[in-house]
Every structure is written in structure tokens, then in C-alpha cells.
Amino acid sequence: MKRICVYAGSNAGARPEYAEMARRLASILVERGIDVVYGGGNVGLMKIVADTTMAAGGEVLGLIPDSLMAREVGHRAVTELRIVGSMHDRKAMMADVSDGFVALPGGFGTLEEFVEIATWAQLGLHRKPFGLLNVAGYYNGLVGFFDHATSEGFLPPKHRRMLLVADDPASLVDAFEHWTPPRVRKWIDRDAT
Secondary structure, three states: OOEEEEEOOOOOOOOHHHHHHHHHHHHHHHHOOOEEEEOOEOOHHHHHHHHHHHHOOOOEEEEEEHHHHOOOOEOOOOOEEEEEOOHHHHHHHHHHHOOOEEEOOOOHHHHHHHHHHHHHHHOOOOOOOEEEEOHHHOOHHHHHHHHHHHHOOOOOHHHHOOEEEEOOHHHHHHHHHOOOOOOOOOOOOHHHO
């Protein structure tokens, strides 16, 4: 595992635990020699992950659409900041350069990016681990929804089991390092999406 993509809120959230777990995740990744890929922002939990990684001597690749860079939210002090044409370009590049995907707490954007990468795994477009860092129970409702979708027949159990969930960053990274992807029939070619 060389690079993990971290999806995270552009706000720090209401609880100090969110920022603390962002710092702990970044520190653990650096300790294990894993670089960070993220959305390129200089705000919220995204900034905390990037700054903590850089301060600990790790490498950070930020990918930010030019429309957000124009609003001056790009983090210019990371190892590399790539300005891309659109959110679609950013997500595709994140998927290509990352070996796994972690979602810290966040809002619509964090959820959208994470669910898309989960969907791509379900479709067989990648075989990389993805998981939720469930800080202070933040993702309990979402995990419950996925369990409900499984029990109602909308999410096959083998696909539900692909989702890794932990409340501790070290446990989640351990699960990534020992993850064996299930066999998923590839439904479509990624170039067709």
C-alpha cells in the first residue's frame, strides 16, 4: 500500500474528536510509509490531514478542480497540488493513483466521493479496499442504511462485506493491509462510465 485517498470534510465539524482522528489517521499513514491523496483543500478536516502528514514528513498529493482553486481554497504547501478540470477528473485521478480509500466525517461531498468509489468496487472497476473511519459513531446511520439495503435485497451481502468500518485509524489501516478483495463479476468497462 503506497497511497491512500482520504475523503474528508471541508469543515472541522462540531466535535474535537473529528480533528483528533484526522491527525491520528495522518500520523499512522506516515508511520507506515503510506502517502496521502486528498481533495487539495486548505480548509477543514482536509487541511488537518494534509498539514499533519506534511509536518510528520509524509507526502501529500492534492487534487483540486480549477473552479475550487479559483476560490483560493487550494493548499499550496503540500508535496504536489494538481489542478484538474472538474470534479469528475479529480475523482477519476484519485481512483487511479490510490491503493485504498478512507472517509473521515464530512458532508455531501465526502459521502458522494466515497459512495462512488464503493459503487465502482461493486461494479468490478477496482479491487481496492475502502472504509469509513467511524469517529464518535458519525457513520452509524450510514452503516445502518447499508445493512438495511442488504436486508431489503438492494445490496448483495458480498458487496456489503466489502465495506470496512472502524472507529480507530490503526485498525482501519490494518484491515486495508490485510484485505483480500472478493470476486466480483465486472459489469462494465470503466471507460464506458
